[in-house]
Amino acid sequence: MNQKLRIDRVHLINQLRQMLRIRRFEEKCTQLYAEEKIRGFLHLYIGEEAIAVGVMSVLKPEDQIVATYREHGHALARGLSMGSILAEMFGRINGCSRGRGGSMHLFDKQMNFYGGNAIVAGGLPLAAGLAMANKKQHRDAVTVCFFGEGAVAEGEFHEAMNLAVLWKLPVLFVCENNGYAMGTALSLSESETNLARKASGYGMASSQVDGMNVVDVESATSSALELIKTTSQPYFLECKTYRFRGHSSFDGQLYREKEEIRQWEEKGPVIRLQNWLKENNHFNEEELDELESEIKAEIEAAIEFAEGGAWEDTRDLCKDVYSPTQEGEPG
Amino acid sequence: MNAQTLTYREALRAGIEQALEDDERVFLMGEDVGRYGGCYAVSKGLFDYYGEQRIIDTPLCESGFVGVGIGTALGGLRPIVEVMTVNFSLLAMDQIVNSAATLRHMSGGQFNIPVVIRMACGAGRQLAAQHSHSWENFYAHIPGLKVLSPGTHTDARHMLGQALKDPDPVIIFEHVMLLNESGEVSEAPEADMESALVRRQGEDVTLITYGGCLHKALAAADELAKINISAEVVDLRCLRPLDTDTFLGSVEKTHRAIIIDEGWKTCGLAGEISAIIMEQGFWMLDAPVKRICTAEVPIPYPSHLEQAALPQVEQIVEMAQAIMDGR
Numbered sequence A: 001m002n003q004k005l006r007i008d009r010v011h012l013i014n015q016l017r018q019m020l021r022i023r024r025f026e027e028k029c030t031q032l033y034a035e036e037k038i039r040g041f042l043h044l045y046i047g048e049e050a051i052a053v054g055v056m057s058v059l060k061p062e063d064q065i066v067a068t069y070r071e072h073g074h075a076l077a078r079g080l081s082m083g084s085i086l087a088e089m090f091g092r093i094n095g096c097s098r099g100r101g102g103s104m105h106l107f108d109k110q111m112n113f114y115g116g117n118a119i120v121a122g123g124l125p126l127a128a129g130l131a132m133a134n135k136k137q138h139r140d141a142v143t144v145c146f147f148g149e150g151a152v153a154e155g156e157f158h159e160a161m162n163l164a165v166l167w168k169l170p171v172l173f174v175c176e177n178n179g180y181a182m183g184t185a186l187s188l189s190e191s192e193t194n195l196a197r198k199a200s201g202y203g204m205a206s207s208q209v210d211g212m213n214v215v216d217v218e219s220a221t222s223s224a225l226e227l228i229k230t231t232s233q234p235y236f237l238e239c240k241t242y243r244f245r246g247h248s249s250f251d252g253q254l255y256r257e258k259e260e261i262r263q264w265e266e267k268g269p270v271i272r273l274q275n276w277l278k279e280n281n282h283f284n285e286e287e288l289d290e291l292e293s294e295i296k297a298e299i300e301a302a303i304e305f306a307e308g309g310a311w312e313d314t315r316d317l318c319k320d321v322y323s324p325t326q327e328g329e330p331g
Numbered sequence B: 001m002n003a004q005t006l007t008y009r010e011a012l013r014a015g016i017e018q019a020l021e022d023d024e025r026v027f028l029m030g031e032d033v034g035r036y037g038g039c040y041a042v043s044k045g046l047f048d049y050y051g052e053q054r055i056i057d058t059p060l061c062e063s064g065f066v067g068v069g070i071g072t073a074l075g076g077l078r079p080i081v082e083v084m085t086v087n088f089s090l091l092a093m094d095q096i097v098n099s100a101a102t103l104r105h106m107s108g109g110q111f112n113i114p115v116v117i118r119m120a121c122g123a124g125r126q127l128a129a130q131h132s133h134s135w136e137n138f139y140a141h142i143p144g145l146k147v148l149s150p151g152t153h154t155d156a157r158h159m160l161g162q163a164l165k166d167p168d169p170v171i172i173f174e175h176v177m178l179l180n181e182s183g184e185v186s187e188a189p190e191a192d193m194e195s196a197l198v199r200r201q202g203e204d205v206t207l208i209t210y211g212g213c214l215h216k217a218l219a220a221a222d223e224l225a226k227i228n229i230s231a232e233v234v235d236l237r238c239l240r241p242l243d244t245d246t247f248l249g250s251v252e253k254t255h256r257a258i259i260i261d262e263g264w265k266t267c268g269l270a271g272e273i274s275a276i277i278m279e280q281g282f283w284m285l286d287a288p289v290k291r292i293c294t295a296e297v298p299i300p301y302p303s304h305l306e307q308a309a310l311p312q313v314e315q316i317v318e319m320a321q322a323i324m325d326g327r
């Protein structure tokens, strides 16, 4: 195991705080969706928080992140402000993508957060490319690419795996295996359901980890990054997880049993860490209440920030289709 | 003949059911069409009734399963392949363009591909750029394909059956904003699938459109009637091959034309229709042909910007007024 891992009480409480921020934020989002403040699709990360939090906590600011449409958790754990995320979901100009992207397209250049891609597997070649640019320019950064197990069936997945190994690209592929791609169970979509093994077919180092355990995810990520550094090879990390809610706002969940969801909820990442901390006397109800009210305040402030954001003038409709012609940073 | 009132979604489902009943070789294949019930709930319930041999859930591999669908058509089956939305069909474009559209020609007419590919299209649900585009124009560009756009409930109900009888690959675009709308469905198709139809008679100006913009054109015609401008509405229905006679015939009567297309204006279908009118009917025009298309921007998420990007009824009314005024 990697020495850099610091598993002490303060750190664990912080991990819990991060997971709870995501959980409570998204619970609020469902309410805001019902109120029609948030529109379009809303893909919740509830149940999967340990992955974003575990992975992000070992990344450096210069590392880059490529995410999917289920990315509120990634964005929050990466450090995008809750206000700018919510404002984006409200479609306001103070959102992290100036309101143009919405829930599925959160971007933040400062945070090296490259979105928010709603084409399944679309992010994988992109991540390999970012890693290639890092390598060619001798930047000491790793690109981390999140995607669901559904992406594994797409051609882009296979092409990106092959290129990443062939060209020794410093990229960490994080597969969030929640067992379902919309309503299609893994066993109905893959001939080989051990996805880590599938990656190893490309000659890539890979492992499976309990995606419900934030400590396991963190330590696996840490080892993976170490390996990427020492071997100059990509790495494939399969995190076993579950989404407690439907695929998106319109999912009747006809394809799975309520009992199955209940069983997974019992192993949920938040409840699990919370109980462990309590049982080992690291944490009491009072501290938990404090944490909760701190998060509540953050959410309220985020709502205020988002509500206060302006609607972009329709005269600017065709803005940001092309970059300014002068050399330099796009506006 | 009896007419029935259905939602556009129900009309589409009825068409699929009929096809499954009529021909043993027909099956439906695509992402989440079965157990999930279809991403737009079009195929809901079919899996329970017809089972997994005829309602086939595929993995996420558009190029793969569309290619397989094309192969089954080559092998004598009658596949209905559903690609969730036209946006994702870009991953399958190689199979559609390089295989489905070309095999008949390259084989000197020995093989044909009776595949039907259905996909949702259009904007208006605040799903942002990657879920809102209208690529009908792309497919309408390809020789070897037939491209249908059912803008009415009757067409939603019947065009699938007509497409399945066609020996060549047919793509059907189903506009997402129509799905929940109710409308009348007649028992039989109104015309063969390749004919355009005049949906409303008029004297002063022809509104040429299809699919999701049809009801906007009809609404605009209602508004125009109030100010004594009589608009004729032509529903293209089939974007390839184009039934040019119908819209040229209409322009011959009205001498003015506005094309309304949810695709982008530049290099698109609206430009093509305009060129056809110019080439074949220049002498009958009393005013330049006009186009109302989507603004040249990836569709934005916020509602007010999304709506500002799309063709709207008021725009049509205003433009018709302007050309009547000679502005």
Ligand SMILES: Cc1ncc(C[n+]2csc(CCOP(=O)(O)OP(=O)(O)O)c2C)c(N)n1
Residues within 6 Å of the ligand: A070, A118, A119, A120, A121, A147, A148, A149, A150, A151, A152, A176, A178, A180, A181, A182, A247, B031, B060, B062, B084, B088, B091
């Ligand atoms: C290329 C493409 N095909 C289909 C879709 C529609 N779609 C969006 S999410 C999804 C399921 C993806 O499942 P998975 O990769 O397992 O990720 P999860 O949603 O479970 O996190 C599908 C089919 C899409 N967005 N892109």
